[in-house]
Amino acid sequence: MSTDIIAGKKIILGVTGCIAAYKSAFIIRELVKRKAEVKVVMTPSATEFITPLTLSTLSQNEVIVNTFPSSQKNGTSLSTWHIETALWADLMVIAPCTVNTVAKIAHGFADNALTTLVPALRCPLIISPAADVDMYNNKITQQNIKKLEDTGYYVLQAEEGELASGLRGKGRLPEVDKIIDAVELIVTGFKKDLSGKKILVTAGPTYEDIDPVRFIGNRSSGKMGFEIAKAAYIRGAEVTLISGPSNEVCYPEIKLLKIRSAEEMKKSVEQEFEQTDILIMSAAVADYKPVSASDKKIKKEDKLNSIKLEETADILASLDKKNKIAAGFALETDDELKNASHKLKKKNLDLIVLNSLKDKESGFEFDTNKITIIHKTGKTIELPLMSKFQAAHKILSEILECINS
Numbered sequence: 001m002s003t004d005i006i007a008g009k010k011i012i013l014g015v016t017g018c019i020a021a022y023k024s025a026f027i028i029r030e031l032v033k034r035k036a037e038v039k040v041v042m043t044p045s046a047t048e049f050i051t052p053l054t055l056s057t058l059s060q061n062e063v064i065v066n067t068f069p070s071s072q073k074n075g076t077s078l079s080t081w082h083i084e085t086a087l088w089a090d091l092m093v094i095a096p097c098t099v100n101t102v103a104k105i106a107h108g109f110a111d112n113a114l115t116t117l118v119p120a121l122r123c124p125l126i127i128s129p130a131a132d133v134d135m136y137n138n139k140i141t142q143q144n145i146k147k148l149e150d151t152g153y154y155v156l157q158a159e160e161g162e163l164a165s166g167l168r169g170k171g172r173l174p175e176v177d178k179i180i181d182a183v184e185l186i187v188t189g190f191k192k193d194l195s196g197k198k199i200l201v202t203a204g205p206t207y208e209d210i211d212p213v214r215f216i217g218n219r220s221s222g223k224m225g226f227e228i229a230k231a232a233y234i235r236g237a238e239v240t241l242i243s244g245p246s247n248e249v250c251y252p253e254i255k256l257l258k259i260r261s262a263e264e265m266k267k268s269v270e271q272e273f274e275q276t277d278i279l280i281m282s283a284a285v286a287d288y289k290p291v292s293a294s295d296k297k298i299k300k301e302d303k304l305n306s307i308k309l310e311e312t313a314d315i316l317a318s319l320d321k322k323n324k325i326a327a328g329f330a331l332e333t334d335d336e337l338k339n340a341s342h343k344l345k346k347k348n349l350d351l352i353v354l355n356s357l358k359d360k361e362s363g364f365e366f367d368t369n370k371i372t373i374i375h376k377t378g379k380t381i382e383l384p385l386m387s388k389f390q391a392a393h394k395i396l397s398e399i400l401e402c403i404n405s
């Protein structure tokens with residue numbers, strides 16, 4: 001069993017007067033489901049959008065709205081509640097955060113319960129602003145957001161899309177999953193340490209067609225590659241993800257290129273590689289493909305009893321990896337370390353991630369993985385079973401070590 005990094009964490013959720021305030025209910029549910037302890041603080045405006053009763057019921061804690069407890073029926077009786085609550089927390093998240101609250105925090109105001117908590121914090125703070133497109137893109141708002149980032153707060157940028165006003169543009173609160181991913185990042189102790197880096201990730205299986213109906217594929221779900229792409233984005237990288245057929249979903253800001261065959265994967269990687277700093281090849285690319293694919297469905301009466309195969313081209317071989325970092329994956333069933341180390345050398349990689357199918361709850365169908373990371377220097381890190389998102393972070397941290405060494 002892998003342990004959830006969020007379990008037992010003490011988290012303050014700040015909610016402000018945004019149309020997306022209802023989404024705070026889903027954030028609380030997810031945090032509580034993952035066994036975090038959640039205390040909610042709302043601005044008075046937020047209570048116009050969602051009731052403290054709802055958030056108190058979901059968080060299983062009293063909700064703080066007023067700075068002065070005597071003026072709040074359900075408030076805490078402690079006189080310095082703001083200091084005690086701030087010191088209690090492992091993390092504070094403000095989601096959604098209005099343009100108004102962004103401005104107040106950027107300028108050090110402490111004129112309501114939520115903004116009073118912020119300067120008292122000793123723990124990290126995640127701010128997830130959301131507003132209509134013009135309010136969000138407004139120059140002063142953008143300056144304030146930058147100020148929050150420069151101060152060291154983790155800002156989760158709003159997403160593009162349809163807004164409550166009917167306008168389209170940047171301003172949407174990210175999906176709950178992405179907010180929780182940012183929580184996981186920060187409670188693990190990571191930060192935006194990949195800012196300015198361009199990362200290319202490959203994921204999923206490839207399908208090699210036999211005829212219009214059938215193909216040779218493999219059991220890769222793409223999950224590991226998608227988690228690497230998401231983890232890299234949440235750590236500040238610009239990410240391109242080239243994926244074979246997969247049902248996984250990634251963040252809208254990740255450039256997703258869908259391919260089908262090993263040949264298409266090769267073409268796509270070659271096109272993207274030049275503008276890449278780091279290549280992570282987690283896709284399970286077919287080693288063999290049918291020499292030719294029939295353009296008509298092969299019928300039973302055709303008595304097909306063999307398919308002639310040829311090797312697919314090696315994607316890594318043709319790439320000039322000078323001044324770049326390249327990481328690969330090896331899935332082995334026997335002589336794991338020896339085979340993975342051999343692949344690392346043969347493909348001239350900086351590191352290789354070894355997946356072993358011998359481990360329970362590890363591999364294709366699982367959300368967890370047990371990996372071993374081998375550097376070209378020979379340094380080998382054997383990790384315990386963990387979520388694929390956590391494993392992705394470990395891989396990225398080792399890649400950072402390659403860059404910095």
Ligand SMILES: Cc1cc2nc3c(=O)[nH]c(=O)nc-3n(C[C@H](O)[C@H](O)[C@H](O)COP(=O)(O)O)c2cc1C
Nearest residue numbers: 016017018019043045046098099100101130131132
């Ligand atoms: C229907 C409605 C929706 C609003 N949605 C947002 C929003 O998404 N983002 C935002 O920054 N302000 C929004 N506002 C404006 C804020 O509620 C207003 O600036 C308020 O003073 C914010 O207070 P607070 O920051 O203390 O929560 C909205 C106002 C209304 C009437």
